[in-house]
Amino acid sequence: MNLTSSQLALLLAVKQGGSLARAAETLGITSPAVSQQLAKLERDLGALLVERGARGAKLTPLGNLLAEHSERVAAELSRAEETVAHYLGAHANRLRLGAFPSAAVALLPDGLTALRYRHPEAQLSVVDVPTDGGTELITSGELDLAITASYSGAPSAVEGVRFEHLLTDPLRVVLPDDHPQAQGPASQAVELKAFEKDAWACSITGRPARTQLNSAAADSGFVPWVPFQTESYDVAQALAASGVAVAFVPELALVPGRGTRARRLKPALARDVFVALPASASHVALAGELLTILKKTGQALHRRQQSAATLG
Incomplete structure (x- = not known):
């Protein structure tokens, strides 16, 4: 049969109380309920667990062994409660x-x-x-x-x-301010194809931004030349400011500065x-x-x- 923690707790209450009445008080149930549960447990196990007498009740050797398990279960439950309290406490303010x-x-x-x-x-x-x-x-x-x-x-x-x-987060192409595509109204979008022959500053092959550049360029009919490979948008913009590259830069990462212009792309990327x-x-x-x-x-x-x- 499958023993339950409540059955083990019942035996522990009898051991600690020394009588069925005290066990009932500890568990918050009636004495007849304690007697019924013990009788059922003994029938299921096929063994006597409690010796009843005029001076109270005491556990048999098997009952004592099971009560010891109950003590260990109670200790583990207490530790589990402490673990939960510690976990929630640690996360509550962190x-x-x-x-x-x-x-x-x-x-x-x-x-x-x-x-x-x-x-x-x-x-x-x-x-x-x-x-x-x-x-x-x-x-x-x-x-x-x-x-x-x-x-x-x-x-x-x-x-x-x-x-x-x-x-x-829309992407912009950042250009040196003397680039031909940097001229004209800021609202005017520029075709990606216009940068077919430019050097690009972008992350290394396999990174998401590079994959996006390669894919967009392929759709526009060219393979981008990327001699400047960096994960930093600050570095990419500095390279554009120096006049040696163009770069895709998301709006969140744009840093307005001397020497560059940021233009919208057609088709739009983000x-x-x-x-x-x-x-x-x-x-x-x-x-x-x-x-x-x-x-x-x-x-x-x-x-x-x-x-x-x-x-x-």
Whole structure:
């Protein structure tokens, strides 16, 4: 038969109380209920577990062995409760974040300021992650929330992780200000084909941004020449400012400066920015709070982008 923890607890209560009446009081049930449960357990086991007498009740040798198991079960349950309390306590006031640099600059400050104001004792931390990274740190439990991006629609499904869309981040082509395509109205989109013979600054082969460039260029009928390979949009823009390259740069990462112009592309290209967090994040209350703030920030950025596009 399958013993249950409640049956073991019944035997432990008899052992500790020394009578069926005291066991009933400990368990919060009636004495007849204790007698009935013990009788059923003994029938199921085919062995006597309690010796009843005028001075009370005591366990048989087998009953004592089972009561010892009950003590160990009770101890494990107590430790389990402590584990739950520690886990929830550790997460209640802690938020471990990951973000790629341009998202950390554009999206996180408002949220971190709000959390610091609302929860002065909160333990906040941020680590750099690759543009398309962070989800593996969510699944491993090292991060509570990560800001990630996809250059090809929705990110691939990851078990135990849910994604919340924040915004679509348009890509611009950043040019030296003396480039022929840098002339004319800022609102005028330029054809990607116009950069067929230019040197490009972009990430290495296999990275999402490079894959997007290669695919868009293929659609326009050419293979891009990429002698400058960097993951940093700051470096890419510096190379454009020096006059040696052109580069795709998302609006979140644009740094207006001398020596460059940022132009819209035709056809338009973009990346999508998401928040990744555990599929069940109820134990991390601050994650849900920050997500709400990030969505508002993303909506505000989107409105500014639309306004700039209209004015441009």
